[in-house]
Amino acid sequence: MSTALGNKIKTLIRTSGPxxxxxxxxxxLADPEHGYYKTREPFGIAGDxxxxxxISQLFGEMIGVFMVHAWQSHGEPDxxxxxxxxxxxxxxxxxxxRVISRIAPKLYQSCTVHLxxxxxxxxxxxxxxxxxxxxxxxxxxxxxELPPGFTLLAANELFxxxxxxxFVKTPTGFRERMIGLDADDNLAFKIGIAxxxxxxxxxxxxxxxxxxxxxAPARQAVMQAICExxxxxxxxxxxxxYGHMTTGYGDTLQAVRNHEYDGPLDNPGLADLTSHVDFAHxxxxxxxxxAHLNGCMFQGDFLAGLGIETRATALGRDKTxxxxxxxxxxxxxxxxxxxxxxxxxxxVLAVSSPSVRLEPFRVTD
Ligand code: SAH
Numbered sequence: 001m002s003t004a005l006g007n008k009i010k011t012l013i014r015t016s017g018p019x020x021x022x023x024x025x026x027x028x029l030a031d032p033e034h035g036y037y038k039t040r041e042p043f044g045i046a047g048d049x050x051x052x053x054x055i056s057q058l059f060g061e062m063i064g065v066f067m068v069h070a071w072q073s074h075g076e077p078d079x080x081x082x083x084x085x086x087x088x089x090x091x092x093x094x095x096x097x098r099v100i101s102r103i104a105p106k107l108y109q110s111c112t113v114h115l116x117x118x119x120x121x122x123x124x125x126x127x128x129x130x131x132x133x134x135x136x137x138x139x140x141x142x143x144x145e146l147p148p149g150f151t152l153l154a155a156n157e158l159f160x161x162x163x164x165x166x167f168v169k170t171p172t173g174f175r176e177r178m179i180g181l182d183a184d185d186n187l188a189f190k191i192g193i194a195x196x197x198x199x200x201x202x203x204x205x206x207x208x209x210x211x212x213x214x215x216a217p218a219r220q221a222v223m224q225a226i227c228e229x230x231x232x233x234x235x236x237x238x239x240x241x242y243g244h245m246t247t248g249y250g251d252t253l254q255a256v257r258n259h260e261y262d263g264p265l266d267n268p269g270l271a272d273l274t275s276h277v278d279f280a281h282x283x284x285x286x287x288x289x290x291a292h293l294n295g296c297m298f299q300g301d302f303l304a305g306l307g308i309e310t311r312a313t314a315l316g317r318d319k320t321x322x323x324x325x326x327x328x329x330x331x332x333x334x335x336x337x338x339x340x341x342x343x344x345x346x347x348v349l350a351v352s353s354p355s356v357r358l359e360p361f362r363v364t365d
Contacts, residue, residue: 005034005269010181018180018190021253022218024265025163025273030118034269037119037161043088048272049256051157052240052299052342053092056330058315060095062306063238066358067096067152068104070236073356077150077234080107083114085143085222086158090115090126096154097133113137114146143225151235153226159241159282160274164216166253167196169209174201177212179265187265202247212251214275220285227289230353236294239349242342243277245296252276279347286351294350295361300335300343305360308335 002010009027013019019027029036042048052059071080082100084093093113101108113136117123123139130137140146166177168191175191182188200215226237255262257271264273279296287293297305312331316324335343350361 003267003269005031009268013181018178021166021177022163024179028268028273029161036269036272042272048258051088052334055333057095058308058311059334060092061099061311062303062308063154064096064099065306068100070152070358071107073358078110079149080111081114081146081149081151082111083146083151083153085116085155087115087117087126090129092156094129114140116140116143149233151229151233153237156240159219159277162219162222164214164275167213169207169211171209174213207249211249213249223282223285224289227286227291227351231290234353236350236352241277242345243279243347245279245347247278247280279349282349291351291353292355294352294358296347296349298344299346299348300337302348302360303335
């Protein structure tokens with residue numbers, strides 16, 4: 001059984017030969033006809049996966065607290081652009097704005113909200129979620145369309161959805177991993193011809209044949225665009241995602257469908273396709289683009305450092321035991337360590353321009 005997008009990709013391969021992982025990734029998520037984000041409602045219990053803002057309002061609230069802190073550290077500029085790339089259902093921005101309006105009314109009143117979203121369907125959902133901030137919110141098809149000005153930017157689970165390239169170690173060096181057809185006409189991984197600059201590889205000896213190395217120029221380009229904007233107009237960007245803090249080897253391409261892992265080639269267009277984010281690489285890109293690196297830390301430490309426990313206690317006050325238990329479970333899921341919890345798997349990276357000190361990041365220079 002092949003999906004509609006699977007059949008389309010097979011036709012493409014029969015006509016022009018194997019396609020790269022990056023092209024496959026892009027088609028799965030964004031094919032105009034059958035792409036995952038074009039056709040599905042991925043978020044939430046009924047969808048395929050749950051993101052942090054959908055687990056608890058505490059997540060977006062802590063990001064709001066961080067943004068207020070960043071705004072203050074930058075000297076409380078007027079006319080702040082509060083931006084988010086890939087806002088999903090708009091939940092995180094709604095939770096951020098509630099906190100901002102309470103603890104920094106001056107920021108709330110003088111800011112404009114900018115959502116970078118390509119899907120009309122999701123724009124409508126975000127409009128609904130943010131209805132009480134109507135008039136304040138603007139939508140853009142790409143990050144480059146944002147008007148000039150000081151920017152506080154957040155992106156949660158954006159980078160994992162930007163396609164990567166994969167290379168496989170062979171006896172003749174690293175070769176690009178491709179997707180072609182096997183003898184039974186099923187999609188199958190193949191090894192292509194393109195190679196990569198060895199300077200990109202992690203330090204140390206070469207790994208065994210068959211080892212995969214992931215490289216994400218498209219993610220690098222987005223990070224670079226963010227940092228160039230910060231450099232021009234000032235501001236801070238907060239990037240949250242799952243991934244690793246050291247560049248290394250390994251195949252992290254993963255598909256998720258109905259809250260379960262699926263083979264990446266099994267159901268093109270019907271499963272979400274992502275890969276882990278190489279935060280070390282993003283940090284190097286940011287520094288090379290002239291941004292100040294505030295740091296990169298575990299999501300759990302970040303949320304704890306911003307006071308999620310205190311806020312959770314306040315939220316549970318005057319509530320039923322059942323609600324209090326649900327809040328506790330949500331905090332554990334967001335900030336705790338180990339299987340099924342996000343506290344260590346997810347990392348938070350902050351970059352600024354000009355250089356400002358931002359809690360809870362440690363001073364890095
Ligand atoms: N931040 C939301 C949604 C995460 S899912 C949450 O936490 O719930 C990833 C989102 O990023 C999707 O909405 C997808 O459409 C969007 N996305 C992926 N690549 C993008 C790009 N290049 N520009 C803008 N949005 C993008």
